[in-house]
Amino acid sequence: MSRAKLMMIWALCAISAPILLLAMACQAGFGSTSRALSMAIAYDECGNALFGGARGETISARTGNALLAGKRWARIVAPLIDAIFGAGHCLANATEHLSE
Template sequence: MSRTKLLMVWALCTLASPILSVAMLCQAAFGSTDRALSMAIAQDECGNALFGGSRGETISTRTGNALIAGKRWAKIVAQIIDAIFGAGHCLANATIKQ
């Protein structure tokens, strides 16, 4: 994709971001929790891409795979994620099998 097209996509995403945040809040509070979860996962995948992760991969999956591969950074990040989502969350979401 050309830089010009990427800049146009960036502009659209920047405009849509506040709308999507309000929509996710409304879905979580009053609407479909499944839809709110899908939106949260999409933001998680975006955060993973920010740090160089693969498209369509969540931070938990990437961290779980890195734990299995023995990456030092994953030990720290997994503790934080597992404290929020429950023990073993990252390893349970890993796509690489031990």
């Protein structure tokens, strides 16, 4: 994809981001919690992409995969994520399994 097209996409995202955040807050508070969760996962995947993660992968899944691979950074990050979402959250969301 060309840089010009990416800049156009960026502009559309910049315009729509505040609207989407407000919509997510409204869904979480008064509407569909399922829709709010889907939106939260989309933001999570965007954050993962920011740090070089695969498209469509959440930060928790990436961290769980890194734990399975023995990455040092994951041993630091996983307890922080697990403290918010519950013990074993990252490993439960890992998508890659090491063969024995």
